Amino acid sequence: MLAVCKTKAAKGAVELCENLPVPEPAAGEIKLKVGATGICGTDLHIYHWVPWAARQIKVPQILGHEIAGRVVALGEGVTGIEIGDLVSLESHIFCGHCHQCLTGKAHLCSQLHYPGVDRPGGLAEYVCVPARIAWVHRAPISQQVAAMFEPFGIAVQAGLEGTGVSGQDVLITGCGPIGLMAVAVARALGAAQVIATDLTAPRLRAAAAMGADRVVDVSKEDPVAAVMDLTGNKGVDVAMEYSGQEKALSQAIEALTRGGDLRLIGAPDNPVTLDLNRIILKGINVQGIHGRKIFHSWSHASRLVYSGKVDLQPLVSHVLPLREGVRAFDLIERGEAVKVLVQPES
Ligand SMILES: [Zn+2]
Numbered sequence: 462m463l464a465v466c467k468t469k470a471a472k473g474a475v476e477l478c479e480n481l482p483v484p485e486p487a488a489g490e491i492k493l494k495v496g497a498t499g500i501c502g503t504d505l506h507i508y509h510w511v512p513w514a515a516r517q518i519k520v521p522q523i524l525g526h527e528i529a530g531r532v533v534a535l536g537e538g539v540t541g542i543e544i545g546d547l548v549s550l551e552s553h554i555f556c557g558h559c560h561q562c563l564t565g566k567a568h569l570c571s572q573l574h575y576p577g578v579d580r581p582g583g584l585a586e587y588v589c590v591p592a593r594i595a596w597v598h599r600a601p602i603s604q605q606v607a608a609m610f611e612p613f614g615i616a617v618q619a620g621l622e623g624t625g626v627s628g629q630d631v632l633i634t635g636c637g638p639i640g641l642m643a644v645a646v647a648r649a650l651g652a653a654q655v656i657a658t659d660l661t662a663p664r665l666r667a668a669a670a671m672g673a674d675r676v677v678d679v680s681k682e683d684p685v686a687a688v689m690d691l692t693g694n695k696g697v698d699v700a701m702e703y704s705g706q707e708k709a710l711s712q713a714i715e716a717l718t719r720g721g722d723l724r725l726i727g728a729p730d731n732p733v734t735l736d737l738n739r740i741i742l743k744g745i746n747v748q749g750i751h752g753r754k755i756f757h758s759w760s761h762a763s764r765l766v767y768s769g770k771v772d773l774q775p776l777v778s779h780v781l782p783l784r785e786g787v788r789a790f791d792l793i794e795r796g797e798a799v800k801v802l803v804q805p806e807s
């Protein structure tokens with residue numbers, strides 16, 4: 462089969478591989494005919510061979526962790542899933558028996574593994590994964606939309622954490638794909654006002670299309686002043702930081718009302734400097750978001766999409782055939798894409 466692989470332990474070195482053996486499911490696994498796979502910033506980090514990637518990935522490895530497909534085979538002992546089911550995959554492969562797994566926090570499992578990182582991923586014609594990470598869709602959604610459930614679930618989880626968003630003024634800093642999904646989630650979950658910031662015009666246009674009340678181009682305008690103007694100098698009740706940029710984090714804290722919620726989603730590339738008194742003296746509640754609650758976030762995400770409250774399709778800017786999948790890395794790198802999906806030929 463065809464697959465897009467990291468072939469060498471070095472920067473770049475992402476290539477199309479041909480004539481790879483089609484995998485067969487072990488006990489407890491399912492085999493998917495891949496329908497669509499998303500590519501994101503994590504994949505770009507692997508492309509650039511950042512330190513965590515170099516530590517964690519054994520080459521050659523098939524990339525891709527935002528996966529949807531149809532079940533074509535079941536390993537021994539798999540129940541509750543049928544041949545032909547459309548599934549999206551939770552990318553956090555949890556162990557099921559550590560302290561976190563036993564206390565309802567499997568997304569923070571101490572032994573996490575990921576398809577496309579520690580084991581073959583979904584930029585391929587077929588992939589086998591543990592059945593326990595499959596979310597079976599019970600509504601007729603497209604494979605493209607199904608492939609976006611993994612990142613979408615993060616935006617859903619961020620919207621549900623802490624005080625939620627209902628009736629609140631919400632700031633979203635960073636309008637990459639997940640930030641844009643977060644705009645739609647905040648809108649759908651009943652935020653009062655949604656303010657979104659970014660540096661690029663296409664992303665700001667997309668944020669407005671996803672339901673932001675106000676978009677702020679931070680290269681031209683001070684987002685804190687815009688927030689104060691829109692909230693009668695109160696500040697936002699909830700700030701969600703998606704960019705991973707130190708400056709955006711600082712602005713988010715500044716824009717928050719006293720006692721507000723700060724949710725951190727975007728992972729900074731380097732340590733940031735922060736005067737903690739700004740958190741302490743404002744009584745800000747800080748929550749890190751890593752992945753989706755399994756399967757609490759998935760259940761909410763499904764209702765939002767199945768009911769039509771959130772439409773993810775407009776986020777798809779490029780769909781590439783698997784044979785040209787390597788181009789996706791270039792498209793994302795050049796900032797020309799919103800969401801890039803790769804599809805094996807059907
Ligand atoms: Zn991803």
Ligand SMILES: [Zn+2]
Nearest residue numbers: 556559562570
């Ligand atoms: Zn565990």
